[in-house]
Amino acid sequence: MGKIVIDSNRCKSCYLCVSTCPKGLIKKSSKTNRLGDYLVEFDDKNNECIGCAMCAKRCPDMAITEVYR
Amino acid sequence: MQQVFSIPKSMKKGFRYTFCPGCDHGVAIRLVAELLDELNLQDKAICSTSIGCSVFLYDFLDVDCVEAPHGRACASATGVKRARPDKFVFTYQGDGDFASIGLAESMHTALRGECVSAVCINNTTYGMTGGQLGPTTIMGQVTTTSPYGRNKEYYGYPIRIAEQIALCDGTAYSARVALDTIPHINQAKQALKKAFEVQLQGLGFGFVEILSSCPTNWHMTPQEAHIRVKEEMMPVFPLGVYKDVTTEKGE
Numbered sequence: 001m002g003k004i005v006i007d008s009n010r011c012k013s014c015y016l017c018v019s020t021c022p023k024g025l026i027k028k029s030s031k032t033n034r035l036g037d038y039l040v041e042f043d044d045k046n047n048e049c050i051g052c053a054m055c056a057k058r059c060p061d062m063a064i065t066e067v068y069r
Numbered sequence: 070m071q072q073v074f075s076i077p078k079s080m081k082k083g084f085r086y087t088f089c090p091g092c093d094h095g096v097a098i099r100l101v102a103e104l105l106d107e108l109n110l111q112d113k114a115i116c117s118t119s120i121g122c123s124v125f126l127y128d129f130l131d132v133d134c135v136e137a138p139h140g141r142a143c144a145s146a147t148g149v150k151r152a153r154p155d156k157f158v159f160t161y162q163g164d165g166d167f168a169s170i171g172l173a174e175s176m177h178t179a180l181r182g183e184c185v186s187a188v189c190i191n192n193t194t195y196g197m198t199g200g201q202l203g204p205t206t207i208m209g210q211v212t213t214t215s216p217y218g219r220n221k222e223y224y225g226y227p228i229r230i231a232e233q234i235a236l237c238d239g240t241a242y243s244a245r246v247a248l249d250t251i252p253h254i255n256q257a258k259q260a261l262k263k264a265f266e267v268q269l270q271g272l273g274f275g276f277v278e279i280l281s282s283c284p285t286n287w288h289m290t291p292q293e294a295h296i297r298v299k300e301e302m303m304p305v306f307p308l309g310v311y312k313d314v315t316t317e318k319g320e
Contacts, residue, residue, distance in 0.1 A: 001070075002070070003070065009085065010085055010086070012089075012090035012091075013090060014090040014091035014284075014291040015291070015292070016091060016291050016292065016295075019292055020251065037090075051070075051073055053073050053074040054251050056074040057074075057096075057251055057254055057255075058096075058251060058254070059095075060086070060088070060090075060091060060092055060093055060094070060095035060096050060291075061085075061086045061088075061090075061095050062076055062080075062086070062095060062099060064074070065075070065076055066072060066074065066075055067072070067073050067074035068070040068071065068072050068073065069070060069071050069072075069073045
């Protein structure tokens with residue numbers, strides 16, 4: 001069981017994390033940040049996240065600021 | 070729960086990258102910052118920065134920086150290291166800066182065996198100025214100054230930097246890594262660590278070439294850009310360690 005924290009003001013909507021998450025837990029969202037970018041959201045209803053931190057290593061903007069395992 | 074990832078302490082507080090979406094510069098700077106934390110170098114590190122997108126490093130990394138003229142980062146790093154041998158000196162450059170405009174300075178820094186570390190980001194184009202043909206532009210690649218693709222008759226061949234630097238006798242470590250997948254990012258961190266350690270051990274010039282993507286100037290999505298790194302760039306620029314004096318001594 002793991003958890004990630006997304007800083008929405010750093011996200012630039014490249015969606016690299018969406019294709020990187022091995023469990024497919026990061027999804028495109030309909031919300032935008034103050035720059036008008038469509039954000040990503042962490043959707044882990046069944047506690048599938050294993051805290052592998054691959055999304056955080058992939059994110060080019062360090063928008064995934066914390067990963068817990 | 071245990072925290073397994075956090076923002077490196079060497080990053081400035083409240084920074085926000087100004088790179089294009091999907092640009093791998095952000096990952097490369099994070100790897101450098103993590104290593105400065107791990108090797109406890111933040112207080113004694115001096116960075117010699119370049120011209121190009123890589124110059125923004127000093128907006129994000131909380132270390133002392135000296136701004137060099139275009140391409141001369143290795144030359145000014147030499148001066149800094151000779152004046153302050155106790156400091157950890159590294160450069161962070163793009164391919165146009167390191168291998169085209171500053172090729173003489175970079176090559177001679179390696180030939181002199183200066184104890185500095187150099188990081189070169191290779192994205193096969195001049196990113197900041199709008200995607201012109203650079204020294205590493207691969208054959209057939211369309212850029213704004215090679216609208217029909219790079220051909221050997223008019224433009225010649227691309228330079229393989231890591232191999233060229235490995236030929237220099239003063240080089241202690243030379244490797245080429247990529248940032249397209251998570252295993253490659255982990256390998257890139259190991260290579261950067263090695264390039265930093267050869268300087269700390271006083272063995273010579275440490276160099277890492279990082280294959281990076283430029284989605285904006287390649288006119289691709291970030292996902293497509295990483296596929297291009299794998300399918301088009303890696304056959305021309307094979308990954309690997311081209312020189313490592315620490316293992317040669319052990320054999």
